[in-house]
Amino acid sequence: MIRPDAEPLLEITDLHASVEGKPILNGVNLQVKAGEIHAVMGRNGSGKSTLSKVLAGHPAYRVTSGSVRYLGRDLLDLEPEERSRLGVFLGFQYPIEIPGVSNLEFLRVSTNARREKQGKEEFDTFDFDDHVRDRLQVVQMDPAFLERSVNEGFSGGEKKRNEILQMALLDPVVAILDETDSGLDIDALRIVAGGVNQLASPDNCTLLITHYQRLLDEITPDYVHVMGAGRILRTGGRDLALELEKTGYDWVDQLLAAEGVS
Amino acid sequence: MAMPEGWLTQLPAPAGTLEPVQRRGRLALSEDSFPSRRQESWRLTDLRRLEALFQLSLADQRPHHFSADSWPSVPQQSLRLVIDGSQDPLQGVILPAGISLLEGAELQQALGHTLSRCRCASDWPVELNHGVSQQILALRIRGKVPPVELVMVAADAMLVPTRVLLLVEEKAELDCLQVLSAKGQAAHSHLLEIHLGQESKMNHGLLALGDGQEALLANLAVEQESRSHYSLVSVSQGWSFGRLEPSLVQVDGQASASIHGLSITAADEQFAVHTAMRFEGPEGTLDQVQKTIAADHSHSIFNGAIQVPRPAQRTNASQLSRSLLLSGRARVDAKPELEIVADDVRCTHGATVSQLQEDQLFYLRSRGITQSSAAALLLRGYFQDVLDRLPLDGSQRWLGGNLQMGGMTS
Ligand SMILES: Nc1ncnc2c1ncn2[C@@H]1O[C@H](COP(=O)(O)OP(=O)(O)OP(=O)(O)O)[C@@H](O)[C@H]1O
Ligand SMILES: [Mg+2]
Numbered sequence: 116m117i118r119p120d121a122e123p124l125l126e127i128t129d130l131h132a133s134v135e136g137k138p139i140l141n142g143v144n145l146q147v148k149a150g151e152i153h154a155v156m157g158r159n160g161s162g163k164s165t166l167s168k169v170l171a172g173h174p175a176y177r178v179t180s181g182s183v184r185y186l187g188r189d190l191l192d193l194e195p196e197e198r199s200r201l202g203v204f205l206g207f208q209y210p211i212e213i214p215g216v217s218n219l220e221f222l223r224v225s226t227n228a229r230r231e232k233q234g235k236e237e238f239d240t241f242d243f244d245d246h247v248r249d250r251l252q253v254v255q256m257d258p259a260f261l262e263r264s265v266n267e268g269f270s271g272g273e274k275k276r277n278e279i280l281q282m283a284l285l286d287p288v289v290a291i292l293d294e295t296d297s298g299l300d301i302d303a304l305r306i307v308a309g310g311v312n313q314l315a316s317p318d319n320c321t322l323l324i325t326h327y328q329r330l331l332d333e334i335t336p337d338y339v340h341v342m343g344a345g346r347i348l349r350t351g352g353r354d355l356a357l358e359l360e361k362t363g364y365d366w367v368d369q370l371l372a373a374e375g376v377s
Numbered sequence: 378m379a380m381p382e383g384w385l386t387q388l389p390a391p392a393g394t395l396e397p398v399q400r401r402g403r404l405a406l407s408e409d410s411f412p413s414r415r416q417e418s419w420r421l422t423d424l425r426r427l428e429a430l431f432q433l434s435l436a437d438q439r440p441h442h443f444s445a446d447s448w449p450s451v452p453q454q455s456l457r458l459v460i461d462g463s464q465d466p467l468q469g470v471i472l473p474a475g476i477s478l479l480e481g482a483e484l485q486q487a488l489g490h491t492l493s494r495c496r497c498a499s500d501w502p503v504e505l506n507h508g509v510s511q512q513i514l515a516l517r518i519r520g521k522v523p524p525v526e527l528v529m530v531a532a533d534a535m536l537v538p539t540r541v542l543l544l545v546e547e548k549a550e551l552d553c554l555q556v557l558s559a560k561g562q563a564a565h566s567h568l569l570e571i572h573l574g575q576e577s578k579m580n581h582g583l584l585a586l587g588d589g590q591e592a593l594l595a596n597l598a599v600e601q602e603s604r605s606h607y608s609l610v611s612v613s614q615g616w617s618f619g620r621l622e623p624s625l626v627q628v629d630g631q632a633s634a635s636i637h638g639l640s641i642t643a644a645d646e647q648f649a650v651h652t653a654m655r656f657e658g659p660e661g662t663l664d665q666v667q668k669t670i671a672a673d674h675s676h677s678i679f680n681g682a683i684q685v686p687r688p689a690q691r692t693n694a695s696q697l698s699r700s701l702l703l704s705g706r707a708r709v710d711a712k713p714e715l716e717i718v719a720d721d722v723r724c725t726h727g728a729t730v731s732q733l734q735e736d737q738l739f740y741l742r743s744r745g746i747t748q749s750s751a752a753a754l755l756l757r758g759y760f761q762d763v764l765d766r767l768p769l770d771g772s773q774r775w776l777g778g779n780l781q782m783g784g785m786t787s
Contacts, residue, residue: 215755215757281744
């Protein structure tokens with residue numbers, strides 16, 4: 116929902132970042148206000164996941180210039196754990212398996228870390244059990260997954276549901292969902308999309324990284340951005356995504372060639 | 378000159394039940410050469426730390442000071458025996474039905490039998506124990522008995538020799554947790570013989586906790602008759618110098634054994650685990666997982682020997698060694714030693730060395746968990762299953778369900 120007077124939650128300005136000395140992000144500009152849903156599309160390797168990891172604070176990525184302001188403060192100055200506690204959530208494209216660490220305990224510790232920052236009371240194990248069972252309904256997930264190790268042996272789709280369960284528990288201000296739709300079957304896509312819609316509110320915002328229109332049929336974006344060569348090349352409304360379905364990304368090459376970027 | 382001149386002669390004169398053993402051990406110590414790095418099983422050992430044992434005074438009649446205040450209470454219906462190398466562990470103790478003292482001719486007959494069957498009677502640390510042990514706790518186990526906790530303590534810069542023999546009779550069942558604890562730069566020389574009769578069962582836990590400056594030499598010899606089950610779970614931490622050597626033999630085959638080990642080293646500690654499993658009959662099994670966590674510039678060693686001679690057809694053995702390095706300066710040497718002559722056997726082995734995964738750490742941190750808590754969670758995920766296997770609720774009671782990893786991951 117676009118409201119001109121809404122508060123900007125995330126302001127990315129001329130962001131450059133590199134990994135192992137190799138520049139990946141080359142001047143990303145993006146402003147996201149409260150209540151908005153933004154879709155980020157673009158070819159494989161265009162830098163979408165890199166942008167999401169830089170926002171979440173992955174130590175392997177080095178910001179070389181530019182700034183990111185979040186709720187009026189310098190996001191890049193914060194440790195990853197601090198960002199999460201303050202409401203930045205990254206739904207991973209490839210959620211990590213952690214053998215030996217119970218999913219339930221992991222969810223409780225992270226939920227409490229966020230709640231403490233929100234000034235809410237932390238859950239003890241019993242209260243958390245009730246709370247998590249309630250949140251499971253958002254993604255219609257089987258409680259049996261709570262008893263297993265974090266993501267260990269989960270199918271691709273189950274991992275993605277577990278990500279959205281975490282989003283439902285962490286109550287983020289900025290949710291960045293990196294290809295949450297890939298790997299989901301048709302029913303699961305609808306369930307997960309329904310969950311994301313349910314969690315979206317006038318006070319938060321969502322950045323949906325995706326390759327497919329079918330997700331955007333379920334979650335209506337206010338803006339659609341196309342990334343290429345590490346920056347945002349084009350921004351439009353939901354129609355831009357429909358146009359991409361037809362035209363593909365050939366125009367990206369032409370645009371970059373015209374600019375002298377290969 | 379590894380052993381200081383006159384060290385043997387200043388020992389108390391051979392006496393008591395163990396007199397012949399003491400003579401044998403001292404003779405061996407004086408005639409055999411001190412371990413050298415040219416010997417395969419000592420190749421990686423910091424021998425100066427072994428030599429340093431001779432600087433300690435021997436615990437004999439003089440009690441050393443340890444406080445039992447911090448010990449957890451004994452679980453209901455369990456028997457706790459405290460062995461400190463000088464006092465009689467059975468003083469004032471009433472043994473429960475099924476557990477009795479092994480004495481006289483029976484003891485003399487049993488003594489050393491299992492060591493010979495395991496072919497470790499002449500190993501240097503065993504001979505050292507022979508030479509200095511003043512007493513022995515020998516128990517016969519009949520039927521299903523209450524759990525037994527053996528607490529062995531060393532303190533005040535003393536070398537504390539302890540020797541235990543357990544004769545687990547046919548069809549008997551025993552849960553036993555051994556706690557070897559040390560403080561104040563003390564050292565343990567511990568020797569344990571276990572004989573498991575047919576169809577007997579033993580769950581054996583060994584919790585070895587040093588304080589960072591202590592030394593541990595522990596030799597376990599286990600002899601299994603057919604259809605017996607033996608499980609060993611060992612957790613070791615805090616030893617400046619340690620060597621844990623479990624040797625198992627299945628004399629007629631058709632027995633099962635499992636070994637789950639965890640050793641943790643930090644600072645400049647060196648800890649070695651040498652396991653030996655020998656199958657002498659058909660259809661024996663072994664399930665072994667040895668884990669190691671090495672921090673700082675510590676050194677962890679694992680040698681896992683498995684022998685399957687011709688009569689041991691249809692043996693099924695698996696051995697896995699997993700090492701986690703928490704620092705670039707830590708060192709792990711893990712080596713399987715398989716000697717397989719029988720042809721119809723299943724024997725698998727594997728070794729992995731890994732580090733805390735940056736992506737796992739980041740995933741946890743991206744969920745609001747601090748770097749140090751994330752590292753602690755990952756470590757716990759790595760070792761928790763071993764702790765949980767300790768009998769007599771050893772993990773909860775002695776460790777509060779967790780290990781102290783303070784500072785190891787920062
Ligand atoms: N840790 C890394 N080491 C080396 N190269 C990297 C690393 N992370 C990203 N890259 C490179 O940066 C570029 C952008 O990768 P990124 O994962 O951001 O693409 P993406 O837009 O998310 O692609 P996809 O649609 O396939 O998920 C790629 O060329 C990738 O190989
Ligand atoms: Mg990606």
